[in-house]
Amino acid sequence: MNPEPDTTQDTQLRVHCTADADGRLTFRLPALAGPEPQVLLRLRPKKGQTEETVHVLDVEAVDDGTWRAVLEPRPALAEGRWDVYLLPEPGAPRQRLRPGLRDVRALVDGHTRDRPSPVAVRVPYTTKDGYLAVRAWLRTAHAEVERMAVTDGSMTVTARMHGAALEAGAVVRLRARGAKGAVLTREPQVDSGSRQFSFTVDYAELVAADAVGDRVWDLSVQPRSGAGATARIGHLLDDLAERKEIFVYPSAAVAGVAVRPYYTVDNDLSVEVTAAQHR
Structure with missing residues (x-):
C-alpha cells in the first residue's frame, strides 16, 4: 500500500491509546467523518532511506459514539519507531494524530513476566513535536x-x-x-x-x-x-x-x-x- 503523503501536519485530532500486558494497543478516536476511516502506522525510515513499511487498522464504531482500532499482539511490529496517522478513507491523504490519554499502566511491571522468543515490545509515546508514535522492539532474546x-x-x-x-x-x-x-x-x-x-x-x-x-x-x-x-x-x-x-x-x-x-x-x-x- 502506498498512501498519499500527509497533508495535515498541524491536525489537532487526538487519539487515546491503551496498552495491555500482552502487547495489544487500542486506539480510540472521536466520531469521524468519512465512509471507511482507518488508522495507519508507519515505520519511520532511517535517514536517507525511503518509506517501505506501513500497517493499516480498520476502525469500528463503538456504542458510546467514538471509534476504535485495535492493533493485536501478532504479528509483531518490526523494531523501530512507528508514527500514527488517520486515513479518513482508503487512499485519502493521511493525517498525523496527536496523543490524547495514554494508558500504559499495564506496562509498568513488564519486567516481572517471562517473555518467550521472539521478545516483542511496544510502548506508545509522544514525540518531541507532539504527535503519537509507538516504539517497538523485536529481538530473538533480550x-x-x-x-x-x-x-x-x-x-x-x-x-x-x-x-x-x-x-x-x-x-x-x-x-x-x-x-x-x-x-x-x-x-x-x-x-x-x-x-x-x-x-x-x-x-x-x-x-x-x-x-x-x-x-x-x-x-x-x-x-x-x-x-x-x-x-x-x-x-x-x-x-x-x-x-x-x-x-x-x-x-x-x-x-x-x-x-x-x-x-x-x-x-x-x-x-x-x-x-x-x-x-
Whole structure:
C-alpha cells in the first residue's frame, strides 16, 4: 500500500491509546467523518532511506459514539519507531494524530513476566513535536536490566534473560565499538533455577584494554558456550520509550579518563570512556 503523503501536519485530532500486558494497543478516536476511516502506522525510515513499511487498522464504531482500532499482539511490529496517522478513507491523504490519554499502566511491571522468543515490545509515546508514535522492539532474546549498582570504580548489573535460557558456559561480552575494538568477557553469576544473573565491570580494566582515548563499550550476553547469537543487555520492559535522558549515571575518573554507563537511544546498556581533554 502506498498512501498519499500527509497533508495535515498541524491536525489537532487526538487519539487515546491503551496498552495491555500482552502487547495489544487500542486506539480510540472521536466520531469521524468519512465512509471507511482507518488508522495507519508507519515505520519511520532511517535517514536517507525511503518509506517501505506501513500497517493499516480498520476502525469500528463503538456504542458510546467514538471509534476504535485495535492493533493485536501478532504479528509483531518490526523494531523501530512507528508514527500514527488517520486515513479518513482508503487512499485519502493521511493525517498525523496527536496523543490524547495514554494508558500504559499495564506496562509498568513488564519486567516481572517471562517473555518467550521472539521478545516483542511496544510502548506508545509522544514525540518531541507532539504527535503519537509507538516504539517497538523485536529481538530473538533480550537481557533486561533489573538493578545497577555504580561505584567510583565499577558497576554491578543484575539482569534477567527473556527469550532464552542461560546454559553452562554462558558469558557476558563487552565489545568496544569500531572495526578493531577489543572484546572482554565476564562469567555471569546465575541464580540457581532462575533466568536472573549478575556481573561486575571493573572500569580500570576497560581503560587498560583499549589504547583509544574515546570509546563506547556495548554489553551483551551469550546464553550458551561456543559460537552463537548474543542478546543485548538493556531496559525495554516497562512504560518508558526513552531512557537515555532519564536514567543518568555518574561518571568516574579512572587513569585520566571518565567512565560512565548509560542507556543508548535504543535503551540498550553501554559504557562510555572519554579522554579528560574532551570532557
